[in-house]
Amino acid sequence: MNLALRSADMADDLSRHLLPGDDGNCQFEIAVKGARCANCIAKIETGVRALAGVSEARLNLSTGKLTVGWKRGAASPHAVLRRIRDLGYEAQPFDAAATLSSGEQEGRLLLRCMAIAGFGTVFIMGLADAVWYGGGDMEAATRQSLFWLAAAVAIPITFYAGQPFFLSAFRALRRGNANMDVPISAALILSLGLSLYQTVQHGTHNYFDAAVMLTFLLLIGRYLDYRLRSRAQGAARHLLALQSLLARRIRPDGDLETVAARDLAPGDRLLLASGDRVPVNAVLEEHATEADMSLVTGESMPQPFAPGEAIYAGAVITGAPAILRATARVEDSLVADLARLLEAGQQSRSLYVKLADRAARAYVPLVCGLALAVFVGWLGMGASIAVAATNAITVLIITCPCALGLAVPAVQIVATGRLFQRGVFVKSGDALERLAEIDLAVFDKTGTLTTGVPALRNAADVSPAILEQAAQLARASRHPLAQALAAAAGPGPVAPGVRETIGMGLETADSARKLGNAAWCGLDPGAHKGGMWFCRDGAAPVHFVFHETIRPEAGAVVAALLRRGISVEMLSGDHPMAAAEIAARAGIAQWHAGVGAREKAARLQALKAEGRHVLMVGDGINDAAAMGLAHVSIAPGSAADVSQQASDMVLRGQDLTPLVEALDVARKARRLVLQNFALALLYNLTAIPLAALGFVTPLIAAATMAGSSLLVTLNALRLSLAGKP
Amino acid sequence: MSGVALIIASALGVGLTALAVLLWALNSGQYDDPDGAAERILLDDGD
Incomplete structure (x- = not known):
């Protein structure tokens, strides 16, 4: 009953969701929630295909998107949605505009670039090896033709496969700032130019292999980063698609009609049955009832309501069916209020600068200055412009942040993969960086520290x-x-x-x-x-008399956090009596009771102003704003949609224990990232003097570049090898 | 010299063939759903 109410399809004209295909076919894309395994694929696909008129149905398990096709007019989108819901999955049409996401195209482009660069790397390395090992015995003409062949392969490949870097560098430069892609692009273009010059001049050194290999290694890092982001965005899109609500409105003539919640106006009369969620702020008109306010206020027990009392959006009716009169539109209701607070919080969080970007800001001017100094230095010692330029470019190539580009994504992908297995779903890479910095953990009570199920006291x-x-x-x-x-x-x-x-x-x-x-x-x-x-x-x-059941592991989790030097605080919307008992049993000394959503957000603001880095763990709509303001936030799997959306990580199950593991992995990941930076720096410190003095040959450049990238990747893999972080 | 040319030409040919196959697989959507592909192998029938 709840599922049917939470959809917008009956009131909505779904034809705008249909995508036109070829030969009069049309396609319909649906976000399906809950599909996890081969059985789900078979059940959903055969179930939908059995519908009259449907010609194809394919579920993408990675993105949770079901694509259904039929001859125009042969089937109805409503029937498809109903069938999926009957099978026991939540389903919601993807918005056609949002579906054509640039994300998938970006992923394909990166993979294509990576494949081409990989081919180029292997091929040119073969040619370059011949020159390095057989160069002495080789006739000049043979060597020359090998160089030209390398040029013919390397130049188009680098320009095609390097486009993610060139475009990003171009965008950054046009805005007047520099990112890591600027020195990368400079190194790629200059090494191609220098090699071409050397080839024309019948020189013996060229860097075609270095340019292609650099592109390849950096693309690996970029693709890992993309995979992480797309997984996170997919989850967020899903939540958005599943969030629209339906309501049953009583028309003036007494008939019922089903409308989308966003079409409700103040004064509308609504009928809600037991189990329905209140869509907008409203006043109870008929029949006393009970409502579960746990998502709104954090109170654990159902509250009685008498006619004339106000009920907030987000409450779930648990008592007798009730007739409510809406007092606000959806966007003016509490939930929307919180969503706005949430947005503000997330904007402030986007000010957080990722470790990699911090490194880039320090690195870019340093390297460019160094190359310039080398150029001027050689000129000053009387070398020709060609020699000075060659050595300056060599410095750029050798310092190109190849290892830096891999250092962060490699660690993050290993860390999130490991946490995924333990039931922690990390929505963005920098969430781990932020988690490693926390010094205070704030818990919600109802549904987070407690199970939300009452027990006899x-x-x-x-x-x-x-x-x-x-x-x-x-x-x-x-x-x-x-x-x-x-x-x-x-x-x-x-x-x-x-x-x-x-x-x-x-x-x-x-x-x-x-x-x-x-x-x-x-x-x-x-x-x-x-x-x-x-x-x-x-x-x-x-x-x-009843009380809430505390989660069996709550005490152990709090103790584990305290052992790691993190203070713990509890914010609850419940009565002080109930809060005190749970706080005592969980071992939390610092707690506030009777705090609403706004007070929770204000408390987070205050802690932030004190300079604390706060982890917020919560599940309710009333926690969402606070979670948006926190340094980093985690929601249990049972949390309200809006809270899952606000959080950086979602625990898959009901158990809180993985939270401690997430913290350990995050701290370890941070250590590894810093180690990787140090390794990359060490490599540069030894290579730069050699390059500046003109001792670096293409062989040395290629070997050190591959070596340092391998080193940081292996270092990242230690995270998955270690039994206990 | 002709031997070297032959080797290079065949290396280029093999490499480009492999690349073409990979790009074909990519464009026909075979890398769009890695998780689903891993599970689908467990399904019995051709559906």
């Missing part, structure tokens, strides 16, 4: 016989509190003829035993709040 105060009598009623219900009671009593029979009144409670057929809220048992609901009441004929009502 006062079982010891109630006699087992009474507990069993109540449980015989409770076992018949799906209400979370009733289920907690049934779980506490253990397995047993159900009383015959149990009736349930939604939003009130349960009773036996003869009304001799009743289990439910205070009003259900004839008590004054104003004086007796919370929990469940059990009453029998003639006996005093028994009160059952």
